[in-house]
Amino acid sequence: MKKYLIFFIFCLFSLTIFANSTIKKVRLNNNPPQLVFDISSTVKPKYNSSYDEYNRLIFLEIEKVKMGTKLNSSSLSGKNIEKIDMIDYGSNVGFFIKLKKGSGHKVYSLSNPHRIVIDLKATNSSKKEFTVAIDAGHGGKDPGAIGFNKYKEKEIALAVAKKLQSKLSKDFNVIMTRSNDTFISLSERSRIANRGKADIFVSLHLNASKNSSAQGMEIFYFSKKSSPY
CATH class of the missing domain: 3.40.630.40 (Zn-dependent exopeptidases)
Structure with missing residues (x-):
């Protein structure tokens, strides 16, 4: 019985720690250019991030936190960031960060104090996909x-x-x-x-016609799928 009681108290303590994790501030540093999420927590915050290269969109989800500040998207937009949106999932908070063309990024976390950092920097890549x-x-x-x-x-x-x-x-x-x-x-x-x-x-190509009122377009295309044509 004593073991179960200790386990219950430990779980309750753990839940209390996570419940008290709060995003205190979202700020933009200029030198070096960084987007920083300051987090009040007694444990290292967990997060997931992914990047949609085509849309230049970073998705950052911070687990088991509450949003303790108002997100001012306009003040965070600038040389590297086009737009930021936030979604509160209840136990997690997600951010959609759209980068400007030519901007690269790197996501990592730091401690003392706890924070999640997105390094923002210009990329020299001129590679075009198609x-x-x-x-x-x-x-x-x-x-x-x-x-x-x-x-x-x-x-x-x-x-x-x-x-x-x-x-x-x-x-x-x-x-x-x-x-x-x-x-x-x-x-x-x-x-x-x-x-x-x-x-x-x-x-x-262009067509010619004796009728001056003729207008419009003709479009012929072949897809990779087979067809009788």
């Missing part, structure tokens, strides 16, 4: 469709391809099958994309 091959239709001896005022399909397709290249280059590696008025065979266009290990191949 590659897009842009194919301006026709070119050189092949003008394509001839439209109003003798506009040639090959010229408009190239102009649109260059604008698309400029837009996509911010987030993707871009391969152009042609960047000037050059004739390139169909087989060579696909070889250019394959040599560059393109993830997607986009070929731009």
